[in-house]
Amino acid sequence: MTTVYVKLTGLGSNWTKPCQHAVTDLNSQFKRNGIKVVLATSGSQGPTITVKTDHSIQGDAVHGRTTAESNDSGKMLRAEVRLPVKVTINTPGPGILEVIAGHEFVHALGHSVHNSQLMAQTMYKEMGDNAAGDKLKAGSVRMPPLTLSPDSISELKSIWN
Ligand SMILES: [Zn+2]
Numbered sequence: 001m002t003t004v005y006v007k008l009t010g011l012g013s014n015w016t017k018p019c020q021h022a023v024t025d026l027n028s029q030f031k032r033n034g035i036k037v038v039l040a041t042s043g044s045q046g047p048t049i050t051v052k053t054d055h056s057i058q059g060d061a062v063h064g065r066t067t068a069e070s071n072d073s074g075k076m077l078r079a080e081v082r083l084p085v086k087v088t089i090n091t092p093g094p095g096i097l098e099v100i101a102g103h104e105f106v107h108a109l110g111h112s113v114h115n116s117q118l119m120a121q122t123m124y125k126e127m128g129d130n131a132a133g134d135k136l137k138a139g140s141v142r143m144p145p146l147t148l149s150p151d152s153i154s155e156l157k158s159i160w161n
Contacts, residue, residue, distance in 0.1 A: 001036045001037070001038060002036065002037050002038070002046070002047065002075065002160060003037075003038050003039075003040050003043070003045075003046060004037055004039050004040070004046070004047045004048070004049060004108075004109065005039075005040055005041075005043055005044055005045065005046060005047070005048045005049070006019065006023055006039050006040065006041050006048075006049045006051060006105065007044070007048055007049065007050045008041055008051050010052070011051055011052070011053065012053060012085070014086075015051070015053065015083060015097060017094055018094045018097035018098040018100075018101055019051060019097075019098075020041060021094070021098045021144070022098045022099075022101040022102035022105055022146065023039045023040075023041055023105070025098070025102060025144060025145050025146040026039055026102055026105060026106070026146060027039055029146060029147065030156070033148065033153045034157065034161070035153060035156045035157055035160055035161065036157075036160045036161045037109060037156065037160040039105065047075070047076050047077055047078060047079075048078050048079075049076075049078075049080070049081055049108045050078070050079070050080045050081070051080075051081045051083065051101070052080065052081070052082050052083070053082065053083050053084065053085040054082035054083070054084070054085070055085050057082060057084040058084065062096070062099075062100055062123055062125070062136060063100065063103070063104075064081055064083040064084065064100055064101070064103075064104040065081075065082045065104075066079060066080065066081045066082070066104045066108050067079065067080050068080075068107070068108050068109075068110065070110055073159070074110050074158075074159045075110065075159060075160065076108060076109055076110050076159075079107075079108035079109075080108075081101070081104040081105065081107075081108055082104075083097075083100065083101060083104065084100075092125075092131065092134055093128065093130070093131035093132045093133065093134035094131075094132065095128075095132070095133070095134055095135060095136075095143075095144045096125065096134050096135075096136055098143075098144050098146070099118070099123070099135075099136045099143045099144060099146065100136075102118055102143075102146045103118055103119065106118060106119060106148070106152065106156070107119075109156060109159065109160070110155075110156075110159045110160075111152060111155050111156060111159075113155070115149055115151045115152060116138060116139055116141070116149045116151070116152075117138055117139070117141050117143070117147045117148060117149040117152065118138070118143065118146050118147060118148055118149075118152065119148070119149065119152050120138035120139065122138070123136040123137060123138045124136065124137045124138075125137075126142060
């Protein structure tokens, strides 16, 4: 089991909670599917994903930008996840931010392709009755909660197990 530290220090308060929720959701997906990596928001040993906001990312995007360095077997050594400072699609609820952050965290873990569910290339916003109920829809799947496709599970297992 590898613990990957997700460094959220210095991140704006609008992103902190969604990132923490993404970590919790992803850990339960990893555990349920036997993927041997766990994300932690405290401690600072070992591989680290540093999360920042970036003014150059357009607020109407539902993607961030991630760069990662890996060892020969594809395991991430360090990664940087950049998120839009402010997401401007109407007033996005924390659920939308969680999906954006979770997607980038999985990229950081070495999942470089797009397939479906959390790692879909294209997602559509679905408005809830209020901002807290907003979802992103990938194919027929609405998130949160974050879900990984069988292809994504195999990809992560091939890297981390
Ligand atoms: Zn992506």
